[in-house]
Amino acid sequence: MRAMRIEGVPASAGYAEGPLFELDRPAGVYASKASSAEETLSLEAAIGKAVSRLVAMVGTADSDAAGILEFHIAMLEDDALSGPAFASIASGKTADAAWRQALDAEIAGYDASDQDYFRARAADLRDIRDQVLRALTEDGDSTAPAGAILCGEDIAPTRFLETDWSHGGGIALKAGSTASHVAMLARSRGVPMVVGLREPLTAGSGMALLDAEHGTIVLAPSLTEIGSFRQASSSFAARQGKAQTFLARPAATKRGTAVRVQVNIADPRDVDAIDIATCDGVGLMRTEFLFGKTLPDEETQYRAYRKVLEWAGEKPVTIRTVDAGGDKPVPGFTVEEGNPFLGLRGIRLSLARLDIFRVQIRALLRAAPHGNLKVMFPMIATSEEYERAAALFAEERAALAARGVAHKMPPLGIMVEVPSVAIAPEAFAGVAFFSIGSNDLTQYVMAAARDNAAVAHLNSVRHPAVLRLVGSVAAFGQENGIPVSLCGDAGGDPASIPSLLEAGLRDLSVAPAQLAMAKAAIADVPV
Template structure:
């Protein structure tokens, strides 16, 4: 049985088109189940269309179509469950389609094909004699349908996209919010590092080609590095400086040249050297050296692009594009002038990869994890990227384009309106002052004009400089970065979170492989296990702060009181050492903990006796309370920050913090959402920290609502049974107060 399932699934997956795949499916399924007839119906615009058959009239394919409310096949789709009948003719939903010539069949078994809650189609087997299909036959067909759902869905996308008249939708994960309309540019996706071994005709010509390609790479890398240095993003610039060094004659650059001198074509030389060194580095035991293989691969592909498609980036400045690639590295993203890059779509990558970090810093809409987007030809096709919803529309209709353009235009006007009040303090109509802080990770974001209007930096993610280096940054390098952050904030408070890696934020030079990374070695757990690294960071923070009182230190992923106690000991050690070394008395910063692990909700009285403040990380707190991995597309729809259980936990947290005189704020995504900000203010939070793109909108909103009104609304909200009901109440509140246009466009 397992062998048959495997054979059918593999045969369908190998098919080059949806039509051939479905024909293979019905043919092999009929043989495997020893039935007289097997057919498959695909859902198209709420109609089930006969798309392949072995046993019915072939001419009926594409002609037989029924709504979900008709026929036994429609019943299967409607119920989303199997239907197994000994004699289909006597069932009240039986409907005969004469053109299919199915009069002779009585036994009927059909199961739905479902991918991530969405109906794809229905597979049916039939026999002339009246009999009930056995439980094992039913189980086999259901298993087959489940295994084939992703393949059929993928091939359906591929088939649809070849018809530019039909709009096609791809889904991914939002890495940087926003909406863009532009033509697609598929870049690098077709270039493989493994090039064929080709001997060259003229070594001098190939040597010159290689030199020119390497010089273009160096010039590009140098230009990017200088640009980010000018923008005070030294931690980003270091990425590109490292790649320049690899192109030196004493490094990979010399190896490429020697391979050409042996008679290989430039592309072959780059490929041979890269593959050879990648293999050597991957075989090394040291995790840092092993991880350097990715640098060699990235540089090799960058150089091959200059050899194979050197003019690909020479775009007209007035024609922005949506970059589509298998994976986008930070260098590739930075190659584009901002005015040419409308958006980013990748098959791979995470929301905290280098490219995603830069996309957010630059304000470029981006989605990642878009399955099969490169399996079809979308180069130069018109695209609509709705990163707010994690959607990519290919070849949309003129009406859809017009609708999205109106949304973009309206949002631009709204942003102007919001920005006009950004310098004014956030005070509700009944006088409640709400402090709005900035979540930041790149220096260029902190130093921008919009950040100057924040009340301070509520969360500086120190892991960003770590992620953008090729190794652990030294104490002096960290001091330099932290001083720039404190300086950029003026005299306003800065909350620096200690290293928070692991989960969805790996370091390229310190890989952590775990079966369940979100419940594993991350945050303060990792820091305490590596005191040699932790003490360097604490020392760097203290020295950067000097005698000022701006600095506040925040501990991530705290799950028990011992972790707080151990951290305080290390902080005291660093404090004492520096006072002796520097012969001075440094200012002792305030210490806080992230409230992310649910267990800490029940120990806030003990927490209050140890630290000065709590910062609620609503993203992870929601993830852990709901037991949902928010980056897993199979369950991400269950991640709901407006789940009443989550809201009750947040209300409990602020009430207990006030009871124990513990300062509290929220730094998760919820604080930067209009609905979320209203709820948090209603609960009693008066310190919200958010990404800079949300500051103006939230300030504008809170200046137009009453704290008293929100408090009165909260009682009803907390009694709701699901997040949609909560959002419905908040939407009504905004409409009633003529503020509904403040909800993010989607």
């Protein structure tokens, strides 16, 4: 076979060399039972086995992975999902056929949607379907060999989490997305991943070379190509090693310009693995992790916020009020919409559900005395939204004071992710700070969904239109004494950092795993 190079989109930088392993393998053969009652018991046992596997994985997962797994557990335990399958068994179908038919019907409905949110839900359902089918057939022949490059249409989060990546390996997908759950997990664990490949792969291709720094895979490579690949891989590893020497140092450009580098976290437990000396604080603490199966009470939220504030000491901790909606549904809080990214999400949803928002506000006010708290509102589009949210903080502060409860009013800022704010920042001259959410700002400016591989080439923070808005917000902040930071994925991308600094930013917030590489990239920028 002649060497073949296929282009794709880098989702998690790195290099992998090994055999291809097909993800889209058919499940094993199910042994039918003698009666409907036995088929029912068989499906119940398989669902239970799948849940047990997920529960075991939750115990060793980090916060991001645990949230995904808990969502799958909740769906498997939902009678509304399994009910149609049990009804089909009662009508004479075998357990595997009934389960596949019921789940495929659900998946087809979501797949047919033109909304990325619903198509993403279909991927979760496919994962759940296949977990139970594997349990039904007791299919044990689906483990990839050590160091293999997993290839296929897409990969389920659970498949990623149960794979042993300690011996290398990577992921190469025909579909997939740089903003998917698996892509985020891959970046946090250093697993090379390429999505949006222009041609399908087949496992019969033998040895493959995955360059997830530039987004290519080479099948049946020549000796010359193998040599060049290994040289590039060694260079990448050397750069990573060199980057570690920057981790404990304050970030500065080649000309000595200081740049603040903070971290993004999704769960209070995340800080247990971070040395506060390596960062300048928390630039984004997401609070959606608290809004899982049940809505959190005030005390639960207070304890979570206090933990992070006490860990950070005098360094700032910027907590974002709940950014539910869009691709982050919350049972009992969010609503299903035809176009959720442009619907009732972020601050819009909080202002529509004051009963829930006031609880979070009180918890934040009570936690503020325990550290250097800053609070920001997501998805702000108009100054009236900010003013309403700030007024609620003032009301709850007065109520706590009347009750003699310890509290403190933190600085209140906004996310700059809706183009209306980036285009006319003067309407928000009264806010305490701006934090640019590059993920949403880019997808709204470019009209290209961040989780759609088909338009991934359009979704770039380095597009002149996006950078012009970033630069104008940074300039407005500097002229008016309003601090400006950036907390999207671009802040930790070495390829984007030079453009962001040249646009005027001097404060970036990145995933903890990206701290060293971000600081190293900053040191190479001549500004």
